[in-house]
Amino acid sequence: MAEDNILEVKNLQKHFNLSGERVLKAVDGLNFSIKRGETFGLVGESGCGKSTTGRTIIRLYEATGGQVLFNGEDIHKMSGDKKKKFHRDMQMVFQDPYASLNPRMTVGKIIAEGMDIHGLYSGKQKKERVSQLLRDVGLSEEHAGRFPHEFSGGQRQRIGIARALAIEPQFIIADEPISALDVSVQAQVVNLFKKLQKDRGLTYLFIAHDLAMVKHISDRIGVMYLGKLVEVATSDKLNAKPLHPYTQSLLSAIPIPDPDLQKQRKRVILQGEIPSPLNPPSGCPFRTRCPHAMPECAATMPPFKEVEPGHFAACHLL
Amino acid sequence: MAKPILEVKDLRVSFKMYAGEVQAVRGVSFSLHKGEVLAIVGESGCGKSVTAQTIMRLVPTPPSYIKEGSSILFDGKHEITKMSESQMEHVRGNEMGMIFQDPMTSLNPTMTVGAQISEGIRKHEKVKKAEAMRRAAELLTLVGMSNADERIHQYPHELSGGMRQRVMIALSLACNPKLLIADEPTTALDVTIQAQIIDLLRDIQKKTDTSIILITHDLGVVAEMAHNVVVMYAGKVVERGTLNDIFYNPRHPYTWGLLRSVPRLDSDKNNELDSIPGTPPDLYAPPVGCAFAARCPYAMQVCKEIDPEHFEVSAEHSSACWLLHPDAPKVEMPIEAGRRANG
Numbered sequence: 001m002a003e004d005n006i007l008e009v010k011n012l013q014k015h016f017n018l019s020g021e022r023v024l025k026a027v028d029g030l031n032f033s034i035k036r037g038e039t040f041g042l043v044g045e046s047g048c049g050k051s052t053t054g055r056t057i058i059r060l061y062e063a064t065g066g067q068v069l070f071n072g073e074d075i076h077k078m079s080g081d082k083k084k085k086f087h088r089d090m091q092m093v094f095q096d097p098y099a100s101l102n103p104r105m106t107v108g109k110i111i112a113e114g115m116d117i118h119g120l121y122s123g124k125q126k127k128e129r130v131s132q133l134l135r136d137v138g139l140s141e142e143h144a145g146r147f148p149h150e151f152s153g154g155q156r157q158r159i160g161i162a163r164a165l166a167i168e169p170q171f172i173i174a175d176e177p178i179s180a181l182d183v184s185v186q187a188q189v190v191n192l193f194k195k196l197q198k199d200r201g202l203t204y205l206f207i208a209h210d211l212a213m214v215k216h217i218s219d220r221i222g223v224m225y226l227g228k229l230v231e232v233a234t235s236d237k238l239n240a241k242p243l244h245p246y247t248q249s250l251l252s253a254i255p256i257p258d259p260d261l262q263k264q265r266k267r268v269i270l271q272g273e274i275p276s277p278l279n280p281p282s283g284c285p286f287r288t289r290c291p292h293a294m295p296e297c298a299a300t301m302p303p304f305k306e307v308e309p310g311h312f313a314a315c316h317l318l
Numbered sequence: 319m320a321k322p323i324l325e326v327k328d329l330r331v332s333f334k335m336y337a338g339e340v341q342a343v344r345g346v347s348f349s350l351h352k353g354e355v356l357a358i359v360g361e362s363g364c365g366k367s368v369t370a371q372t373i374m375r376l377v378p379t380p381p382s383y384i385k386e387g388s389s390i391l392f393d394g395k396h397e398i399t400k401m402s403e404s405q406m407e408h409v410r411g412n413e414m415g416m417i418f419q420d421p422m423t424s425l426n427p428t429m430t431v432g433a434q435i436s437e438g439i440r441k442h443e444k445v446k447k448a449e450a451m452r453r454a455a456e457l458l459t460l461v462g463m464s465n466a467d468e469r470i471h472q473y474p475h476e477l478s479g480g481m482r483q484r485v486m487i488a489l490s491l492a493c494n495p496k497l498l499i500a501d502e503p504t505t506a507l508d509v510t511i512q513a514q515i516i517d518l519l520r521d522i523q524k525k526t527d528t529s530i531i532l533i534t535h536d537l538g539v540v541a542e543m544a545h546n547v548v549v550m551y552a553g554k555v556v557e558r559g560t561l562n563d564i565f566y567n568p569r570h571p572y573t574w575g576l577l578r579s580v581p582r583l584d585s586d587k588n589n590e591l592d593s594i595p596g597t598p599p600d601l602y603a604p605p606v607g608c609a610f611a612a613r614c615p616y617a618m619q620v621c622k623e624i625d626p627e628h629f630e631v632s633a634e635h636s637s638a639c640w641l642l643h644p645d646a647p648k649v650e651m652p653i654e655a656g657r658r659a660n661g
Contacts, residue, residue: 045508152597182361183535187579187593194590209508216581216591253513255538257580259561262541269517270510273478 006071006171006203007034007057013065014049014056024278026052028227029066031304036170039197039204041218041235043211043250047274049227050207054173057205058090070171088118091164095176097156101148107134107159108144114167133162137192154185161192165200173205178213190217212254215239220310223247226277226285229304233311243313246286284316292317321394322349323496323529324373330385331365331372338602342368342382344553350497350529357532357544359576363598365553366533370499373398373531374414375406393496412442415490419502421482425474431458431485432470438492457488462518480511487518494526501533516542537580541565546634549573552599552609555628559635569637571614574652592652608640616641616649 014027027049034040042050055061057068059075068075070086078086091114094100101110111130115121121129131141137158148156157177164172174193178186190213196202208214214221215235223231223238223246231244242248249268256262270289275281281288287297296316304314331343343365350356358366371377373390375398390398396409410416418424426434435457436450445453451470458466461484474482483503490498500519504512520543523530532543540547540561547564549557549572557570568574578592596613599605605612611621620640629642641649 045510154597183537184361184575184579184594185597187581187591188595190581191590191593211509212581249510253509255512255516255536255542257537257541257565257577259541259565267513269513271514273480273511274508 004035005033005069006036007205008069008072009033009053009057009066010069011066012053012056012063012068014052014061015064018278022278025227025280026277027056030224030229032222032229032232034171034203034205036203037197037201038219039206039217041214041221042205042207042224043209043214043221044224045209045274047226047277048224049277050209050224051175053224054092054175054205054207058092058173059086060092084118088114088167089169090171090173091167091169093157093160093164093172093174093177096180097153097160098148098180100160101156101163103148105147106144107146107148107151110148110159111144111163111166114163118167120167129166133166136165136196137162138188152185153181154188157181157189158192161189161196165196169202171203171205173207175207176209177206179208179210186213193217211250223250226274226280228285228301228314229312230286230315231311231313233313237308237311243307243311243318244286244315245290245292245317247313249291284314320351322351323393324350324531325389325391326369326373327389327391329369329372329388329390331368331377331388332383332385333381334383335381340601341604342553342601343372344601344604346550346553346555348548348555348558350531352496352529353523353527354546355523355530355532355544357534357540357547358550359534359537359540359547360550361535361598363552363601364550366550367501369550370416370501370531370533374410374416374499375401375403376416408442411438411495412493413495414497414499415493415495417483417486417490417498417500417503419505421479421486421506422474425482425485425489427474430471430473431477435470435485435489435492438489442493453492454488457491458485460491460522461485461488462514463488478511479507480514483507483511483515484518487515487522491522491526491528495528497529497531498523499531499533502535503532504539505534505536512539519543537565537576549576552604553601554609554638556610556639557637558628559631559637563631563635567631567635568651569631569635569642570610570639571616571641572610573637575613578652608638618646 009030009032012027012030016024016026018024030053044050056063063076075086108130111133112126115126130144134141134143139158178189206214206217218235221235221238222229225246231247242251249270252267272289275288283299284297284302287293302314302316304312306312307318327347329343329346333340333342346369360366368377384399388399392398432451432454435454439450439453455466455470458469463469463484504515507515534540544561546560548555551572557573568577575594581591594613599609607622607625611617618640626638626640628636628638630636640646
């Protein structure tokens with residue numbers, strides 16, 4: 001079982017210490033694994049800790065507790081050559097294509113920077129490789145000499161993807177890679193992600209708040225709420241039979257671009273807002289907004305258990 | 319039929335920039351009746367926000383210019399394009415209200431919520447401060463904020479994004495406007511909060527019978543709220559019709575593309591999403607023919623040379639596409655675009 005898992009996250013915690021000895025538990029005890037070659041979607045509303053999870057997995061943040069095993073090795077214990085190798089194997093595509101490309105570097109330089117750091121290619125070979133990457137992401141080789149400001153949002157995101165691919169990673173974390181783009185361009189970029197995965201056997205951790213798009217690209221999905229995973233299932237199962245009340249309401253909150261369907265369906269509109277992660281509710285974090293909350297929910301955090309094979313959820317109702 | 323509350327005719331707005339003239343809005347016409355919710359959809363840069371802001375004359379001149387021949391007739395008597403700033407001040411807030419996309423930046427951070435709402439009321443009506451405050455609290459209750467009497471003393475930074483958007487809505491409703499313009503009212507919000515705000519807007523629309531112009535890029539939000547839809551591309555209206563026309567019988571290839579690029583929860587994920595190749599044209603030098611021709615899979619020679627007029631499909635439904643010309647080849651509409659979910 002553990003053999004085909006490229007990534008295993010065990011009881012991962014990331015706490016931020018704030019002034020006045022307050023502790024913000026952005027990520028609080030996550031357990032999940034990602035199989036080689038699959039796409040794992042991580043969804044949740046703003047402040048639920050999904051981006052912090054991604055950043056802790058790639059070690060932009062040091063974990064407060066727990067482990068992240070990449071190909072069986074704890075990434076937070078790596079150093080030296082091993083760490084360098086790890087950074088080659090795992091790359092990230094960021095949300096904001098405007099802020100994540102250096103405006104003073106040409107596109108060619110941006111893409112080749114990683115190759116230089118890892119000493120992969122040089123001279124003519126490097127140039128050839130940059131051209132190839134640009135073509136792979138749907139741009140042309142003439143673009144190598146231009147600067148980021150000459151490109152549209154969608155094109156910039158393609159450059160960000162080419163940069164991530166340049167050092168031949170096995171694993172890519174995409175943190176809201178399409179939410180800054182227009183609808184028709186979002187579809188282009190999602191198709192590109194899927195095509196690259198097919199051609200190169202990549203594994204993705206796809207972080208987003210748009211459940212419809214995540215469902216389209218992911219094999220399995222994890223739903224987060226206030227720093228905890230509340231449900232993990234295959235994307236078909238999650239859509240057909242969501243078990244956790246939060247997932248149910250999240251699904252029913254998505255506006256469907258189909259007026260008739262819209263009128264027919266019953267919606268669960270959640271009351272209130274996400275509580276502050278500085279002062280989370282006792283027991284189940286969702287209980288303050290949950291339509292089914294019971295006294296038990298305030299007392300203990302429901303265990304994250306396997307309800308059906310491959311379908312995990314944390315709720316006292318189950 | 320009753321007279322429309324708002325009639326926009328051949329609206330053209332340009333921005334004079336250092337590099338030349340950006341033709342942001344290039345001849346937009348539509349009308350809005352009392353109690354109607356009209357959605358204007360399109361992608362960034364299509365001119366939907368400039369259109370909305372011009373209706374309230376919120377785009378500063380310079381750099382923007384409303385071109386000769388444009389007309390915005392409000393309530394059958396106000397010609398908005400010809401009004402002075404002081405005349406507009408009376409219309410704004412009093413007869414038209416606006417809800418902005420970003421509640422974080424569109425509220426005054428130095429004033430309490432109650433002070434901001436009562437300021438609006440007192441600007442347009444002669445009422446005492448205490449009375450205005452009382453009405454502010456009433457409005458906050460109307461938009462679903464509990465303990466409004468305490469909330470009026472809070473500052474925007476003490477509120478969450480969803481709550482701030484509720485304050486924005488209360489603010490825009492302060493003087494019972496006849497027309498409400500909502501510019502991407504839910505884009506900055508999380509889905510569960512978005513659902514709350516849409517519900518609220520719908521509820522208020524029913525209670526007050528206000529006309530609403532809803533500017534959005536999210537077709538899901540359109541399907542939930544709108545009665546009629548205008549689809550914009552590169553500064554022009556490419557299709558207009560009722561909600562059902564646009565979702566179930568769309569006639570413009572751009573509308574097809576928009577509808578097909580949204581994943582549905584029930585869509586097959588092994589299929590590629592249908593995207594629209596390319597990017598919108600540069601509005602410094604808009605193309606001579608149809609602006610969508612360069613990205614359109616059905617483009618013909620005529621599309622590149624002559625910009626199509628609107629062809630009527632029915633009284634409420636028209637589309638600016640040469641495919642609707644009697645001599646044009648018949649094109650099958652891609653099934654996904656007009657599919658009814660339940661057969």
